[in-house]
Amino acid sequence: MPEINGRDLASRLSSLCPKLKCLFMSGYTADIIARQGVLEESEQFIQKPFSMRDLAAKLRIVLNSAGGA
Numbered sequence: 492m493p494e495i496n497g498r499d500l501a502s503r504l505s506s507l508c509p510k511l512k513c514l515f516m517s518g519y520t521a522d523i524i525a526r527q528g529v530l531e532e533s534e535q536f537i538q539k540p541f542s543m544r545d546l547a548a549k550l551r552i553v554l555n556s557a558g559g560a
Contacts (some may be wrong), residue, residue, distance in 0.1 A: 498530070518539045535556070
């Protein structure tokens with residue numbers, strides 16, 4: 492996204508819809524994302540590439556979790 496990153500978009504959308512649930516995805520590994528402090532530990536993340544089965548499983552986790560983004 493050329494004008495906003497995913498973290499900022501999720502923050503803006505969460506202010507409009509507090510119960511919004513988010514799944515972040517990136518081609519970077521989870522440890523690189525964590526080291527750079529891009530996501531909080533409680534936020535859900537899936538690394539590209541992923542299979543449809545992995546995506547479905549991760550989405551189920553996100554949808555079943557308490558709270559929002």
